[in-house]
Amino acid sequence: MQLNFDDERPIFIQIAEQIEDAILSGAFPEESQIPSTTEISVSYKINPATALKGISILVDSGIVYKKRGLGMFVAEGAVEKLRNKRKDEFYENYVSKLVREAKRLNFSKEDIISMVERGFEE
Amino acid sequence: MKCLSVDNVTKRFGDITALSGINLDFYENKIYGLLGRNGAGKSTLLNIITGRLFADEGSVTLDGTPVIENEKNLSRIFMMSENNYYPESMKVSEAFGWTKEFYPSFDMERAYDLSERFGLSPNKKIKSLSTGYSSIFKLITALSTNAPYILLDEPVLGLDANHRDLFYKVLIEVYSENPATFIISTHLIEEVSGIVEGVVVIDAGRIICNESRESLLSRYCCITGAVSAVDAFVQDKKVIASETLGGLKNAYIEGTVVKGSLPEGLNISGIDLQKLFILLTNKGGRKQ
């Protein structure tokens, strides 16, 4: 895991995204504990307040929850929730661009679908 | 007010004005980076805060009462200096012991634990330590005092990459366990940029920047693209510096740019703290 200090996105957002990635990849399964604020801030060498802010985003969106006295845990259904969220982002980041470019180059819908099918077969 | 305040401090050495009209507030339990080039006045400022030097004008207060010659306040501040102020023959372990006499909250267990982690032998005489280990000794002392205000002047001087890495981790551990206000004066901005919450930039004896790292960095960005496109885009914006590489141009601007509003072919990126520091303190890019 790596933080990018000259990324235009603030560090706390990057922290939140990296934990999301870890949940999606199965590194932190549902109902398992995620690292504490201190552990995160020590290993990334960032201010604990920044780490806390990153985790708060996940708490607010229901991805993780706090067990009193124990720490932060991945919520049930978090993977599903994240996948839906990422689906929207995927559409925004990739599909809409793809379609825009395809229209510009006069590719038909069928052309694109067959290309996508080819991509999956390879 | 709960903070360490520097009010209108001016300090002259002969004809040279080392600090002029400094106003700063350091709040409880925050980590500050005090950044400045060599000779900018960082050490002078820290020495005035701790009463080791006298200001020509202005004052330093802690929660509203003066710091100078006030032991109640002085004992709430610990400063690790760049220089070594321990007697010739004193051993590391003795220095820990005496620090505990003056700072009763000094955590002896932590001091010995950290000594072991850094490989510092407590039986060594302080004067026999190398530059790196001298810094390590002073760091361990400072991090063990549990004083509410800890000032670190060039804390990683002479430390190798591994020890620097360990120091930053230990700093965060100690801070998480016993929150305190840390003021870290350093040249190695990149390394502390994630750690500091507040950024104070001092240049030629004046404060040119004093705000949270996040809000500071969010006010600046870098636009990259073809020279003509970049020039057209930044026309009405406040450009603090720019550089060209062949037909490509980077323009560093003050102000926020909405990503969607960016024309095709232009890219936006953030500016890291070190880069921003260089831009702000370079002669050309200095804000007057």
Add this chain to the structure above:
Amino acid sequence: MNIKAALKYRLYDSKKPILIYYLAIAGLLLLLFTSFMSIKISSGRVNGMEMASAIFLFVFGMNSFKESFRLFMQNGVSRKTVFVSQLLSALIICATMSLIDNIISFLNKIIFTSDRFSYTGLIEQIYGKQGSGISMAILSFVFCFSLNLAFLSLGFLITTLYYRMNKGQKIAVSIGVPALLYVILPVLDTILFKKALSDAFGKLFSFAFGSPFASILSCIILSAVFYCFCWPLIKKAVVRD
């Protein structure tokens, strides 16, 4: 308040040099004693070893500012505490050493009691016998204490003065003061004042130190004056590298 810790440090810091000093004194006395026993010297006198302590304390005073000041500044000690702890430690050290010296003196009198060899304490050496028994012991103690304090405080004043001076001032004082004392004043005294200056000084000296009581009073006053000069010097002292 840090005064307790500061005083503790000062006393701890003085232990070693004082111990070394007394070891040297013990060695010296042993040497004298053995040579007195073995070598056939016809006669001898051992006098006022207390003066050695006063001179030691002068040097000790000269070494008791810079190092401790820096350590104290590092540890959030106020300048007032720097001064007060020095004064308190000086009183304790001078009293302790005066006590030790008088005990040594007492022992010496027991050891060196042949007709060939004798021992005399400092006060007796200067002023002759002053009463006897307890009153003499107390007087000797107070006399040595005040002498110690005057020497220590002079040493301390010189070192704080030097700490506050820049290089040029240090050189000027280092050359100027001896030149004034050994060249200018004697020359003026001989040529201009026809020895009136040295006469006046001699009279002043015999007035101030003419009796044990006058000496004690003069030493205490001098110590107080030296400390009065020290305080403003310390009050504005800064940490220099």
